[in-house]
Amino acid sequence: GNVESSFEQILTVRSEVGAKMNRLELTEKKLDIQINNVKELLSYNEDVDMAEISMEINMAENVYISSLMTGAKIIQPTLVEFLR
Known part of the structure; x- marks a missing residue:
């Protein structure tokens, strides 16, 4: 119970x-x-090693700028040829 x-x-x-x-x-x-x-x-x-990160950022920036310059050189002659 x-x-x-x-x-x-x-x-x-x-x-x-x-x-x-x-x-x-x-x-x-x-x-x-x-x-x-x-x-x-x-x-x-x-x-994080700030010096190393800074170097990597600078390298990436240089690659980016080089890519832009290369692209501009490729486009420039074709634009001149188009205007002829």
Whole structure:
């Protein structure tokens, strides 16, 4: 009767608490992973070698300018020929 009903309620509550604890542990693990990911991203961003990045930007700019100049040289004769 009452004892069995109370015992079943206790088991139900214990299983609910156990399920919530499992979800809490899973959430904690996910948060730990997220924290590690953020730390890695911060480290990557903060450890950038500014001199190296500056050189790479300058090289990319030089390639871009060279490409524009080459394109202009290719277009120029054909425009002159068109105007003849």
